[in-house]
Amino acid sequence: MTDLSYTPQEEEFRGRLREWLAKVLPTLPAKPAPDDWPGRRAYDLGWQRMLYDAGYADVRWDASPTVRLIFLEETEKAGAPYVGANFVGLLHAGPTIAAEGTDEQRARWLPPILRGEEVWCQGFSEPGAGSDLAALRTRAWRDGDDYVVTGSKIWTSHAEVADWCELLVRTDPDAPRHRGITWLAMPMDADGVTVRPLRTLAGSAEFAEVFLDEVRVPAAGRVGAENDGWRVTMVTLSFERGTAFVGEVVACRRVLGELAAAAQRSGRWDDPVLRRRLGRLEAEFRALWRLTQWNVSAAEASGGVPGAGGSVFKLRYSHARQQLYDAAADVLGPDALDLDRPWVLDRLSSLSYTIAAGTSQIQRNIVAERILGLPKGR
Amino acid sequence: MSVRFQLTDDQRALKAGVRELLERRFGREAVRRAVDTPGRLDRELWRALGDAGFFALRLPERAGGVGLGLAEAVLVFEEAGRALLPGPLVATHLAAGTVPGAAGGETVVTAVDGELVEWLDEADTVLGDAQAALPLRSLDPLTPLHRVPDARGVAAADPVAVLLTAAEQLGTAVRVGELAVQHARTREQFGQPIGAFQAVKHLCADLLARTEIARVAVYAAAVTADPADIAAARLLADEAAVRGARDCLQVHGGMGFTWEADVHLHLKRAWVRARRGGGGTESEELLAARLAA
Numbered sequence: 001m002t003d004l005s006y007t008p009q010e011e012e013f014r015g016r017l018r019e020w021l022a023k024v025l026p027t028l029p030a031k032p033a034p035d036d037w038p039g040r041r042a043y044d045l046g047w048q049r050m051l052y053d054a055g056y057a058d059v060r061w062d063a064s065p066t067v068r069l070i071f072l073e074e075t076e077k078a079g080a081p082y083v084g085a086n087f088v089g090l091l092h093a094g095p096t097i098a099a100e101g102t103d104e105q106r107a108r109w110l111p112p113i114l115r116g117e118e119v120w121c122q123g124f125s126e127p128g129a130g131s132d133l134a135a136l137r138t139r140a141w142r143d144g145d146d147y148v149v150t151g152s153k154i155w156t157s158h159a160e161v162a163d164w165c166e167l168l169v170r171t172d173p174d175a176p177r178h179r180g181i182t183w184l185a186m187p188m189d190a191d192g193v194t195v196r197p198l199r200t201l202a203g204s205a206e207f208a209e210v211f212l213d214e215v216r217v218p219a220a221g222r223v224g225a226e227n228d229g230w231r232v233t234m235v236t237l238s239f240e241r242g243t244a245f246v247g248e249v250v251a252c253r254r255v256l257g258e259l260a261a262a263a264q265r266s267g268r269w270d271d272p273v274l275r276r277r278l279g280r281l282e283a284e285f286r287a288l289w290r291l292t293q294w295n296v297s298a299a300e301a302s303g304g305v306p307g308a309g310g311s312v313f314k315l316r317y318s319h320a321r322q323q324l325y326d327a328a329a330d331v332l333g334p335d336a337l338d339l340d341r342p343w344v345l346d347r348l349s350s351l352s353y354t355i356a357a358g359t360s361q362i363q364r365n366i367v368a369e370r371i372l373g374l375p376k377g378r
Numbered sequence: 379m380s381v382r383f384q385l386t387d388d389q390r391a392l393k394a395g396v397r398e399l400l401e402r403r404f405g406r407e408a409v410r411r412a413v414d415t416p417g418r419l420d421r422e423l424w425r426a427l428g429d430a431g432f433f434a435l436r437l438p439e440r441a442g443g444v445g446l447g448l449a450e451a452v453l454v455f456e457e458a459g460r461a462l463l464p465g466p467l468v469a470t471h472l473a474a475g476t477v478p479g480a481a482g483g484e485t486v487v488t489a490v491d492g493e494l495v496e497w498l499d500e501a502d503t504v505l506g507d508a509q510a511a512l513p514l515r516s517l518d519p520l521t522p523l524h525r526v527p528d529a530r531g532v533a534a535a536d537p538v539a540v541l542l543t544a545a546e547q548l549g550t551a552v553r554v555g556e557l558a559v560q561h562a563r564t565r566e567q568f569g570q571p572i573g574a575f576q577a578v579k580h581l582c583a584d585l586l587a588r589t590e591i592a593r594v595a596v597y598a599a600a601v602t603a604d605p606a607d608i609a610a611a612r613l614l615a616d617e618a619a620v621r622g623a624r625d626c627l628q629v630h631g632g633m634g635f636t637w638e639a640d641v642h643l644h645l646k647r648a649w650v651r652a653r654r655g656g657g658g659t660e661s662e663e664l665l666a667a668r669l670a671a
Binding site for chain 2: 373
């Protein structure tokens with residue numbers, strides 16, 4: 001455990017980044033409204049372009065896990081924009097293409113992601129394939145140089161403004177279900193693609209459904225071999241479980257401090273029950289930050305592969321985030337029912353955390369079977 | 379290089395060495411013998427711990443110590459907790475260097491902690507005022523307890539004592555996790571190991587998650603020695619040990635309710651330790667104060 005300090009080079013990176021953030025953040029345009037999709041696309045791509053010009057665009061890919069950690073910590077602390085519409089490109093599709101694509105595919109798709117020119121969305125989940133992703137049924141047939149795709153996808157973020165979709169399709173319905181899946185890059189402007197916004201319980205359209213009716217996708221957009229898409233996808237998913245939540249843990253710790261300040265102003269701080277509850281949350285988020293560092297160190301030692309610690313982290317973090325905003329509601333009192341108050345929408349959004357990217361129940365199965373070696377049930 | 383928040387090879391070796399020593403000197407038979415002779419501390423074992431450097435671990439080498447730090451001490455105390463090792467380990471460890479004989483395991487040192495004192499009758503040296511202490515019938519068969527009535531002016535808990543206790547709690551969480559998984563793999567009902575049922579799996583998975591987050595909290599606090607990090611470590615370690623032991627008991631079913639199964643020994647010890655250093659309330663308030671600052 002020896003060392004929780006950073007090397008001089010890492011501290012130098014942190015200092016340079018901090019300086020740059022302090023200089024450029026005040027020059028950013030106003031943040032667009034949540035339902036202004038073209039505005040959000042332009043804003044998020046613009047931020048990515050600024051990162052690119054300053055030499056930070058590929059920190060999430062090339063840098064060591066520790067440097068990535070510093071990058072995420074500092075950008076969050078400075079209040080820099082989130083990855084936003086660049087999420088799938090930078091954290092799912094891009095890394096997949098980098099790991100499994102051909103030279104041509106890397107040259108075609110990676111530079112526009114890094115330069116903030118193209119937006120990707122993710123076509124994985126289906127109405128009948130959520131936690132059980134391998135049950136997906138969207139079909140694709142080979143026809144000459146194209147695949148012809150029919151089916152539907154759900155929970156597709158940024159579909160309205162995406163240029164490309166990383167799509168999982170079933171190419172062999174007779175094979176065992178993990179072995180008949182193929183990964184395709186689908187242009188979102190192709191004929192037969194229909195996007196329908198999906199309104200969440202928070203009231204906004206964060207996601208969309210995507211309907212595919214005999215869409216022709218060039219076979220040149222297939223990453224990995226036909227029917228090898230499950231393995232190709234797992235590369236992507238393990239990438240997500242590495243450092244994806246670093247910025248959020250930093251943000252949660254900031255919110256916790258703001259809650260304490262608000263409670264002091266309102267006099268609720270005198271309530272020992274509330275005070276101790278916030279104290280306990282502080283313990284939890286301190287430990288989650290240490291778990292992040294621990295996992296990053298483990299990843300560094302193993303050559304960048306995120307380990308099983310990711311499932312433990314996700315289980316605890318998703319629950320802690322919900323507890324944080326429940327505590328916020330206690331601090332707010334009656335204002336907790338006012339959507340215009342801070343933290344109220346965050347409380348609603350937090351409800352997705354124990355569901356998205358594998359429900360807590362699935363995470364527990366993963367922990368029990370893969371880490372503890374308990375037998376699979378019948 | 380970079381942040382190396384992982385155990386070093388030396389630390390792994392130290393941990394394995396202590397585990398091996400404790401399995402040899404205080405294995406399951408010795409545990410049950412100690413349970414059958416309550417209130418008696420095995421002085422030979424105590425000296426063996428002293429010889430192994432258990433108490434002198436953090437003393438400098440020129441003072442006859444091992445010259446290691448808090449990071450190593452938490453690993454050793456984690457193993458002690460895992461092994462159910464009895465005795466005023468934390469008090470004697472902290473007294474090494476000030477109370478003669480403590481470092482070598484010749485002297486047993488205990489300390490008044492709030493309104494309780496552990497192992498008073500077996501101790502050679504008592505830190506704090508235990509004159510009015512009265513024995514109570516201890517819940518934990520491996521920890522004799524005295525109650526100090528109307529304890530006044532209790533000094534604030536030593537953060538290092540709190541951290542080493544948290545490390546012991548971590549060891550308990552580790553052990554009850556092993557016991558729960560072992561039982562879930564082998565015990566069959568309805569024609570399959572009960573560990574194949576998701577309801578049982580999820581108990582075990584949550585137990586592991588609580589243990590692993592407590593582990594990083596304890597290890598990090600050992601590196602920073604920040605009282606807030608120590609408070610966080612104690613809260614998470616108490617939770618991991620107490621809830622872990624209860625869930626382990628639940629996984630064991632009826633067997634878990636028997637005297638013969640070891641689960642209750644772990645749960646009772648975890649309950650005793652959770653009372654030390656002002657209890658969790660003090661740690662929650664410390665962290666809240668840090669938030670408000």
